[in-house]
Structures are given as C-alpha cells and as structure tokens.
Amino acid sequence: MACQYECQKMTCEEPFSCPASTPKMLAVSVDGNRKQYRFRQSQRIDEPLFKGPFIMEDSAVTDFVDKVRTNVKCTPGKGTCGTSQWSADRETARRASRLDEEGLEMAVCRHGVLLKALNMFRGEIFAYLLFLETQFQATNVHFYCKDIACKYWPYLEKVAKTMPELRPLLSMQPFLLVMHAEAHSTKCEIVWSGRNLEGAGSTAGEEVEMVNSFLSRCAITTKYMTKSAHNDMLTVHAMGWNRRKQENLHVVLAKRYVKVIGHTIAMLEGETQKMKDTCEELGCPEDKVQQWTTHQATISLSRCPLSSYF
Known part of the structure; x- marks a missing residue:
C-alpha cells in the first residue's frame, strides 16, 4: 500500500481529496473518535511508512496548540447548551495517564471522503478543531460543520482577536449538525442549525459519523500497536475507504440528483x-x-x- 501511495504521488493522484468537492468545497464536517486511543505500553519507536498524508505530524499540532494557549486564556469547565451537557468538546482538558493518543480528530467532506486527521492527546479541545480548520483555508470551504458549532465559533472569534493570522478563518460559516441540533436549545437550533442556513441545501453534516463507525473497527487491535504501526494502519484503512468512495461517487451523485x-x-x-x-x-x-x-x-x-x- 505504501508503494502504491508513492506511485500515486508521482502521477499527481490525491487519495485524500474529493473530486466532486475540489477546488471549491461547500462543507467540511469535523468530529473526534475517542475509540481510536492507544495505550502507553508500546514503547518501541519505528519510523512510519506514511508521514502526514492523512494524520498530521504530532509536532506541528503540538506547536500550534502551545501557541494558541500562549496567546489566549482558556476557560475551563464543561460545555452546556440548553438542558444538554457534554464532556467531549471544551477549551481545556486533562491528559489521560494510561494513554498515549486519546483518539482521532477527523475532517470529512459532504460526500464522506476523508480529508485530514490528527492525534488527540488532551481529548477533544477546541484548539484541535482550529488546527484542522487552518488546513482548509486555501480550499474555499463555505461551511465548517461541528456538533458544538455554537461553542466553537465564539472561541474562534476570541482567538482571532489576539492572533490576526487566523482572522481569515472567520470567512467560513459555522454549521451545527442537523441531527445534533435536536439536543441543543431551541434558540441555538434556530441560529446555528444547518437546516436553517441559506446555501446548505441537503447537507446534514453527519457524514463524519459514518467514517467514525468504519474506523472504530480497527480500535480492537490498534490500541496495542506501536505509534508508527497505529498511524500506518489507520492511514491504509482511510485510503481504502476513500478509494471505494471515489469509485462509487458517480453513482451516488446521480442518485442524489434524481432524488x-x-x-x-x-x-x-x-x-x-x-x-x-x-x-x-x-x-x-x-x-x-x-x-x-x-x-x-x-x-x-x-x-x-x-x-x-x-
């Protein structure tokens, strides 16, 4: 698979790109998969076969998170919206003592093609969402979809005040996932839900949940692997998922059009x-x-x- 990827690079093929969404992407859906954790017991260090095509380099992510924390004072505590409360997405989080990676934060286009991912070391903090958003700054993404868009977007506005280089990210429009919006307050659903946004069409933003269901099958074995093997295994499965999606894309789009x-x-x-x-x-x-x-x-x-x- 690694040799095949090198051949694709020489022929300018992009395994982590959606042909139907390039170059102008309507929506990107982002969510974390907490099942993709890895135990600390694997101490052996090997060089991974894939460096950065899907899972971003940990050093780049860590440097960005440290920079954000240096410039912005984070607000601790769990997020609430209406009567709902969640412990996943927040501004700060402790690191688990028995785990190395605590999961995978992934970005998916509206056709279900995997685009980018990063290893989470402190749970689903907003800084990880912010880093992934910077990766799509040049692709003209219109909607940035998240299940806590009502919390994340004010955080982005706060960060952009102290980090001017991130202000162009505000040109994207926040999109609260259609199904997740049902768990938010009514006022929040009116303002943020993708069902009420002009230009969103039939976009649900829930495409990332399908990918989470698929990649979670690997968690039975990847949690005991070394860091490099964990990275390579998930990258290979992601490439296989994207290949099947791209080969069947014309059928899916035709069915959507008829519908x-x-x-x-x-x-x-x-x-x-x-x-x-x-x-x-x-x-x-x-x-x-x-x-x-x-x-x-x-x-x-x-x-x-x-x-x-x-």
Missing part, C-alpha cells in the same frame, strides 16, 4: 401549496409570514448573543 428532481421538488410544491392554503384561511399574506420568520430569527440571535456562550 432532488423527483421527491424533493414534489415535496416542495406540496408544502408551498399547503402554506398558501393556510395563509388564505387565516387572511395572512405570504410576505407577512416571511417577515415574522426573519423577526423570530433576529430575536433568537439577540437573546442568545455570541458573548453569552462563554
């Missing part, structure tokens, strides 16, 4: 007619309904300003 032309348009026409009938029954013009919808979104944003998420 949009048929089912979606028919459903849209039915809902539009239903809205017209309701407006006539209540004596309410359609432009009034649009004004009310915009007003409600404005109220939700004003009652839930970005500063309140800290």
Whole structure:
C-alpha cells in the first residue's frame, strides 16, 4: 500500500481529496473518535511508512496548540447548551495517564471522503478543531460543520482577536449538525442549525459519523500497536475507504440528483401549496409570514448573543 501511495504521488493522484468537492468545497464536517486511543505500553519507536498524508505530524499540532494557549486564556469547565451537557468538546482538558493518543480528530467532506486527521492527546479541545480548520483555508470551504458549532465559533472569534493570522478563518460559516441540533436549545437550533442556513441545501453534516463507525473497527487491535504501526494502519484503512468512495461517487451523485428532481421538488410544491392554503384561511399574506420568520430569527440571535456562550 505504501508503494502504491508513492506511485500515486508521482502521477499527481490525491487519495485524500474529493473530486466532486475540489477546488471549491461547500462543507467540511469535523468530529473526534475517542475509540481510536492507544495505550502507553508500546514503547518501541519505528519510523512510519506514511508521514502526514492523512494524520498530521504530532509536532506541528503540538506547536500550534502551545501557541494558541500562549496567546489566549482558556476557560475551563464543561460545555452546556440548553438542558444538554457534554464532556467531549471544551477549551481545556486533562491528559489521560494510561494513554498515549486519546483518539482521532477527523475532517470529512459532504460526500464522506476523508480529508485530514490528527492525534488527540488532551481529548477533544477546541484548539484541535482550529488546527484542522487552518488546513482548509486555501480550499474555499463555505461551511465548517461541528456538533458544538455554537461553542466553537465564539472561541474562534476570541482567538482571532489576539492572533490576526487566523482572522481569515472567520470567512467560513459555522454549521451545527442537523441531527445534533435536536439536543441543543431551541434558540441555538434556530441560529446555528444547518437546516436553517441559506446555501446548505441537503447537507446534514453527519457524514463524519459514518467514517467514525468504519474506523472504530480497527480500535480492537490498534490500541496495542506501536505509534508508527497505529498511524500506518489507520492511514491504509482511510485510503481504502476513500478509494471505494471515489469509485462509487458517480453513482451516488446521480442518485442524489434524481432524488432532488423527483421527491424533493414534489415535496416542495406540496408544502408551498399547503402554506398558501393556510395563509388564505387565516387572511395572512405570504410576505407577512416571511417577515415574522426573519423577526423570530433576529430575536433568537439577540437573546442568545455570541458573548453569552462563554
């Protein structure tokens, strides 16, 4: 597999790139996989066969995290949104004593193709998300999808104030995963959910969960491997996943197109007619309904300003 990868590099093939999303990428979904941990008991040091095509170099990630911590004072504690509380994504986290890598933070395009990943050493901290976002700065990504977008984006704005080189990242639009948004507060769902964002189309942002399910199968053996073998095994499986995705991409896109032309348009026409009938029954013009919808979104944003998420 390593020889095949070297041959692909000579022919300018990109195993970790989506043909349908290049060069302008609509959305990137990022999430952590805590099942991809590795025990400290493997002390042998070997050189990995793959250096950086999928899993980023640990030294580059560590330097970036240290730089962010030097410039920005982190806020400790768990994240909450409405009645929901989670212990994964936060600004700070302790390092586990018995583990070397605590998991894998991965970025996936909206077609399920793996793009980049990094080893987590302190849980799912925001600095890891920030590092991955910098890797897509040149690809014109429009939506940056995360299950805690309502917490991460204010953190990015805070970091960008003290690190001007990261301000271009604010041109991306935060996208709260459609299914995960159901666990957030109603106001948060109105403002951040991808279902309510213009231009998102049918993007759900949940594509990374499919990849997590696939790579988690490797965790039974990779947690006992050396660092280099752990890196190579996950890279090989990721390359195999991407190859199957790319070979079947034309079929998937054709099915999506047929679905949009048929089912979606028919459903849209039915809902539009239903809205017209309701407006006539209540004596309410359609432009009034649009004004009310915009007003409600404005109220939700004003009652839930970005500063309140800290």
